[in-house]
Amino acid sequence: MFAKKWISILLTAAVMTAAMAGCGGQAAPEETAAGQTRAAAVEEKPEPVEVKAGVFYYYGQDAFISRLQDSVNTALEEAGIAYENYDAGNDQETQLEQIREAIDGGCNLLIVNLVDKGASASSSRVCDLAAQAEIPVIFFNRAVESGGGEGIVLGGYENVALVISDPAEAGHLQGQMIGRYVADHYDEVDLNDDDVITYAMFKGEAENQDAVLRTASAVEDANQVLAEEERQELVYFDPDNSDRYQLDLNGTWSAKAAEEYMRTNLQLYTEADGKMIELIICNNDNMAEGCIRALQEKGYNTADSQVRIPVFGVDGIDSSLALIEEGLMTGTVKQDTGAIAACIALLAGNVHNGLELTAGTESYKKDTEHGLDNLIYIPYGDTVTVPDEEE
Numbered sequence: 001m002f003a004k005k006w007i008s009i010l011l012t013a014a015v016m017t018a019a020m021a022g023c024g025g026q027a028a029p030e031e032t033a034a035g036q037t038r039a040a041a042v043e044e045k046p047e048p049v050e051v052k053a054g055v056f057y058y059y060g061q062d063a064f065i066s067r068l069q070d071s072v073n074t075a076l077e078e079a080g081i082a083y084e085n086y087d088a089g090n091d092q093e094t095q096l097e098q099i100r101e102a103i104d105g106g107c108n109l110l111i112v113n114l115v116d117k118g119a120s121a122s123s124s125r126v127c128d129l130a131a132q133a134e135i136p137v138i139f140f141n142r143a144v145e146s147g148g149g150e151g152i153v154l155g156g157y158e159n160v161a162l163v164i165s166d167p168a169e170a171g172h173l174q175g176q177m178i179g180r181y182v183a184d185h186y187d188e189v190d191l192n193d194d195d196v197i198t199y200a201m202f203k204g205e206a207e208n209q210d211a212v213l214r215t216a217s218a219v220e221d222a223n224q225v226l227a228e229e230e231r232q233e234l235v236y237f238d239p240d241n242s243d244r245y246q247l248d249l250n251g252t253w254s255a256k257a258a259e260e261y262m263r264t265n266l267q268l269y270t271e272a273d274g275k276m277i278e279l280i281i282c283n284n285d286n287m288a289e290g291c292i293r294a295l296q297e298k299g300y301n302t303a304d305s306q307v308r309i310p311v312f313g314v315d316g317i318d319s320s321l322a323l324i325e326e327g328l329m330t331g332t333v334k335q336d337t338g339a340i341a342a343c344i345a346l347l348a349g350n351v352h353n354g355l356e357l358t359a360g361t362e363s364y365k366k367d368t369e370h371g372l373d374n375l376i377y378i379p380y381g382d383t384v385t386v387p388d389e390e391e
């Protein structure tokens with residue numbers, strides 16, 4: 001159901017000024033220090049719009065998404081934008097229904113974390129609803145077109161933008177971090193002393209560009225560092241799995257999926273047989289936490305255990321940062337929820353101020369490859385690795 005009550009807002013001083021300037025038609029000429037009149041500039045200021053944003057999340061139980069939601073809530077509140085949150089429960093039709101109801105209830109800005117990531121058929125349906133209602137759409141976190149279809153939606157509709165973490169970046173940062181860590185701790189990581197490190201890889205979602213690029217680059221980049229150190233490439237632990245990853249079949253990047261896979265893996269691949277998985281790479285922190293739970297059941301990665309298997313994630317959620325601090329997880333790449341949220345709030349503020357949706361975004365990295373000025377990339381934050389004991 002849509003908003004029974006909009007979160008109350010206070011207009012910022014700047015907006016109030018703009019609003020006052022917009023009222024009453026002709027503004028009186030005003031002397032500036034230089035003796036010129038400012039009337040023309042005042043008249044050009046667009047009318048502010050009272051924004052009621054609907055923020056539509058693909059799946060509220062996704063650990064990173066719930067953290068992102070906190071940041072978006074804060075940024076919208078600070079920008080004085082009224083909003084209502086929705087959780088589609090990972091169902092595209094539910095999300096479209098929520099959008100329809102929201103528009104009927106007076107929502108005049110859609111902020112959408114699309115369920116069908118990368119599917120222009122679905123993002124087009126969102127844009128069609130928005131176009132009918134003559135309201136803008138800010139997509140975020142998940143791609144809205146893919147596979148050669150870039151530009152269909154972001155180039156095909158007016159008043160649409162996408163704010164997303166730079167998809168290629170996380171895998172590179174994670175891979176370099178892993179390569180460095182393994183090179184620096186080779187003997188410790190190589191449990192069976194065979195000079196080869198076997199790894200497991202957990203993928204969050206099929207055909208999600210974040211998941212695809214992280215899965216590929218993490219291993220490639222780690223291998224590059226290892227090659228520079230004259231070490232062998234990483235080897236996937238299960239020779240019968242040509243994918244070289246285990247996938248969350250629900251596509252929700254979940255701890256549960258990774259934990260279940262890992263529990264089964266640990267029944268078949270043991271230290272006693274000299275076949276223990278020596279390194280775990282996960283597309284995100286939540287999956288890393290699932291793997292750690294399975295390892296702990298077997299006595300690894302606890303406060304007291306002799307052997308800790310290095311486990312890496314992406315996102316920098318608080319619970320994973322705490323595990324890294326305790327030395328039970330090895331590393332992560334922080335995804336900058338504050339910067340994503342700030343950009344969304346900037347665009348929402350533009351709608352409020354009657355400006356172009358992407359006004360003031362010149363300093364952001366954009367999708368120059370497809371010439372899309374409305375595809376805005378937010379850089380990842382720092383990598384965080386476990387402190388060395390002797391340090």
Ligand code: GAL
Nearest residue numbers: 062064065142210253284315
């Ligand atoms: C990624 C994030 C994952 C998951 C996914 C949902 O950016 O790292 O943990 O939340 O978004 O699309």
